[in-house]
Amino acid sequence: MSESELLEKVIQILTPYAKNQAALASVGPETSILDDLKVNSARLVDVVLAFEDEFDIQIADEDVDAVETVADCVSLIQQKLAA
Amino acid sequence: MAELEPNGALPDLPAAERRALARQRLVGRLLAPVWVPLAAAVLRFGAGWRIEGARETRERYRRLRAESAAPLLVCANHLTLVDSFLVASALGSPAFFVRRYDSLPWNVPEAANFAATWWSRALVYLMKCVLVRRGGERREAALVLSRLAHLMRAGDVALVFPEGGRSRSGRVELDAAAYGVGRLVKALPGCLALCVYLRGTGQETWSDLPRRGERFRVELSLYEPKSDAAGLRGSREIARGILARLAEMEARVLARE
Numbered sequence: 001m002s003e004s005e006l007l008e009k010v011i012q013i014l015t016p017y018a019k020n021q022a023a024l025a026s027v028g029p030e031t032s033i034l035d036d037l038k039v040n041s042a043r044l045v046d047v048v049l050a051f052e053d054e055f056d057i058q059i060a061d062e063d064v065d066a067v068e069t070v071a072d073c074v075s076l077i078q079q080k081l082a083a
Numbered sequence: 084m085a086e087l088e089p090n091g092a093l094p095d096l097p098a099a100e101r102r103a104l105a106r107q108r109l110v111g112r113l114l115a116p117v118w119v120p121l122a123a124a125v126l127r128f129g130a131g132w133r134i135e136g137a138r139e140t141r142e143r144y145r146r147l148r149a150e151s152a153a154p155l156l157v158c159a160n161h162l163t164l165v166d167s168f169l170v171a172s173a174l175g176s177p178a179f180f181v182r183r184y185d186s187l188p189w190n191v192p193e194a195a196n197f198a199a200t201w202w203s204r205a206l207v208y209l210m211k212c213v214l215v216r217r218g219g220e221r222r223e224a225a226l227v228l229s230r231l232a233h234l235m236r237a238g239d240v241a242l243v244f245p246e247g248g249r250s251r252s253g254r255v256e257l258d259a260a261a262y263g264v265g266r267l268v269k270a271l272p273g274c275l276a277l278c279v280y281l282r283g284t285g286q287e288t289w290s291d292l293p294r295r296g297e298r299f300r301v302e303l304s305l306y307e308p309k310s311d312a313a314g315l316r317g318s319r320e321i322a323r324g325i326l327a328r329l330a331e332m333e334a335r336v337l338a339r340e
Contacts, residue, residue, distance in 0.1 A: 034218060041224070042247060045262045045319055052316070060314050061092040061266050065221045 001081075003074065010073045013050045017043045029071035051077055093229040093270045094222070101233060104213075108239070111209050112184045118209055119187070120177040126168055131296035134173045134281075140301050144174040147277070147305065148186045154235040154271040157188050158264065158325045159279040160255050160333065161244035162289050164196060169293075170242060170279050173301045188242035189234055191215050191227060211239075217248070228263055232270045243267070245325045253288030255280075255330040257323065264325060265318030268308050276325055278304045280332035284340070300339065302332045 001009075011027055018024055019038035023031065033039050039047060044067070048059050051073065057080035067073060111118075126132050134140070147155075159170045167190040171180070180187040194214040198204045207214060213234075215227045231241045247261035268274045283297040293299075308324050310317040 040247075041218075041221070041263075042259055042261055044221075045315055048315055049319070052314075058314055061269075061318055062094070062225070064315065065094070065225045067221065 003078075006074050006077060007070065009054065010051075010070055010077070013054060014039065014047060014070070014073075017047050027070060029069065029074065031070045032068055033070065033073070034068070047073075055081060057081060092266060093232055094225050096226075096229045096233050100226075100230065104230060104234060107208055108184075108211070108234075111211055114209060115181045115184055115187075119180050122168065122210070123172060123177040126165075126172055130292075132169065132172075132283075132293060132299065133297075134169070134299045134301055136301065137173055140173050140303055141175050141179065143303055144186070144277075145179060148183060148240075151275065152238070154274040155240045155277055156235065156264070156268060156271075156274055157240060157242040157277045157279055158245050158329065159242060159281060160329050161246050161249045162253065162282065162286055163249065163293050164291050165293070166244070166281065167192070167242055169281055169299060173279065173281060173299070185239045187211060188240045189213060189231065190242050191231070193217050193248075224263060225266075228267050228270070231267055235271055235274070241267075245322055245329070249289040251289060253286070255326060255333050257326050257330060260319060260322035260326050262315065262318045262322050265308070265310070265321030268321050269310075269318060274308070276306055276308045276328075278306070278325060278328045278332060280304075280329055280336055282333075282336055300336050302336055304328055304332055 007029065014033065014037060015024060017039045020036065023036045031037060033044060048064055052059055055077055057077065059080060063076055067076060157170065159166060171188060175186060189211045192207060192212050192214060194216045197207050198214050213227055213230050216223060235241050243264055245261055245264045246256055246259040250256050279301065281299050281301045283293040283299050285294050285297060306328065308321045310320040312320050
């Protein structure tokens, strides 16, 4: 899967969890999941678990500490897929 | 490089951080004969708040602390800004907490609500609090969990609200499970959760403060939260399990009204 396809998939997974639906119109790699999309921290865990299911990967608790932006999600998934 | 304490899936806590917590605990403990009875007096006589059946819950907590050396996490429902004081008041008398300072739970108040001025920062420092910033960086939140794990490993008790914030519906919100609670439990093998459901008889929904002269009903339930699932899924399962227990307790308390 190419990086742009991965980015698209990540945004698709994030979409139902974003409280700020308006921010989705301009979402990009640098968009902050918590600050811009207003996904709350409990829901962020659901998002990451959705990544696990979608990409058949396992993400550790400590990996989530590094997730701030959409690009962080993409790079985390790439890392796990490569492992 | 600073010496680090192994901390499971939580970030390691540098020695300087551990020393800072030890200092904070010592200052609070030395001044406990003054501030603990004073805080209890403000609750009881200033606001007129009273816990129904406090004698029984305090006795139960005293026995639990005497009989078990397992790390103990108090998990409570959350409706007002003073819930942590009320829960502590339901679990022990001022004399008990001055004698057994380790049994007085550490709290995790929100910095914006409780540390806006120098005097409020001084108070939360004294009153066994580890501040958290809602919406802050996830690494910062993980470090708060590390601090709690360190304190609990040393024998102290911590109090958390698994819903993460005050329930906007006035009922335990199962979907609000803050997974950090599960992560903390997983970092402490054998950790017990003491679920505390506390509600004022006139408390319809969430608020800043309970009404003056409020009477509170309280229920305790002890269990060992576990999950066979790994990683985040396990943390979420543990947090949801704790909330499910609180919801059952809520149903019992409301049925008594």
